[in-house]
Amino acid sequence: MSDAAVPADLPFSDEPAGVRRPFIQNAGNRRTLHFTQQEIQSSMSLLNPDALEIEYTRMMMGFVLFKPEPAHILMVGLGGGSLPKFCHRYLAGADISVVEIDPAVIGLRDAFMIPPDGPRFRVIQADAAAHMRGLSDDADVIFLDGFEVGGIPDALCSADFYADCHRALRDDGILVINFHVNHPMHHEYLDRVRESFGSSMFEVVDDDMTNSIVFACKGNLLDDPAAAQLTRPASISKDAWRQLMPTLKVIGATLELR
Template identity: 50%
Template sequence: MPLSESQSTDAPSGQPQLRRTRDALLMQFAGSASVQSSMSLLNPYSLDLEYTRLMMGFLLFDSGPRRLLMIGLGGGSLPKFCHRYLPQTSIDVVEIDPDVIALRDDFHVPPDDARFRVIAADGRNYLQADPDPVDVLLIDAYDGQGMPTALCEQTFFEDCLATLLPDGILVVNLHLESVSYPVCLAHLREVFGTSLFEVIDDDMTNSIVFACNGERFGHTDLRRALRKPENLSKDAWRQLQPTFKLIEATLILR
């Protein structure tokens, strides 16, 4: 059950736990002060944390992906948002921790259906098994310290590239204070070369890296991209547009 704002827990280090404030339901890992996921109690389908809105920046380049794969469920903010606002997109989410999956109902993650499913598996092994290629691959994996070591290896990012369709987009959430951050970024640059850019959130906490299997980033007219896509609701666009301007500014300075 969710914890109240005043409750505490003696959960083992690394175990996901819930904390309820007046306005939000939070997920944290025992032993870590970082908030892994936040859900607004007023609007459970909104993107409460800035880094999640930044990760949706792939819509500037592909506003209607057919297949999306995500590694790391967390509180389900991103897959839940995509399920609601990208109705033509097939979504698979791979999560290694059964304790995280067990909290999906608390965070209003939709049940599995014809176009949405949560898969209990190791993300690295899942990519090595050569899954069907996707238009968008989101990596938002966190073990309480940063990106898990197994997902910081260059071979993992090579598997990410192999999973992308031509012009497919990879989006990775890195944690600036983690010792794994420079290692992951260096491996991403080795694999994707110049087809990559990085956006830092306002809190200087998260680095969102966008990488592409192709040259899509260099060919996108951002003046057109920053208009609301026809297939995206006004509510979704209202949430995303201010953050997308940060991506635009980053690309102009690139």
């Protein structure tokens, strides 16, 4: 989620004031998802709907430097589907599951051109904390990008939840978390992740010091010095690499300083 604001027309919502339901706004060729007028949850170009419009989403894709061919990606938080769509298009060998608690968010999936459920893509309406609790050795990559008004739900940033994520990952699996840098509990959240993943983690902060992306591994893949060389894996198309490369350079610089 990003805190940036955009000019927009009237939302596609007739909910009364005070009801916190997701709504859509359009500005030119850009469509955004909101929970409040001030905050953008997701952004999509109507001309290129599979592109990653917001920097933090490109930063979360940094896992491909370590694990470019995941068999199963589990995502918490659907939003406008930016990351699910990008992975569905460019990681053709990946099976993608998205867990979203809010049926109103899922109800907007067609407006954001999110693929229909099929053999390698599905949206699951469920409480992510309860869903994660029942998994073991399930995913190669887990994305945590679940937000509500006010920030991350408590259940998705507890020490127990991060322990559940560790158990849900396969060996050498990678957890990727979107945090807000200025949240008063930010360092406490990092400590909770560290309880389960130890030192096999690192943090990258975006240019405007809003989003912190944390990578944590069930194994030692993050210690590979070759990742900082930013060599395109054969499984990643040139188009996807071109979109990600400017942000991956920031990750590479962070890795060199570790």
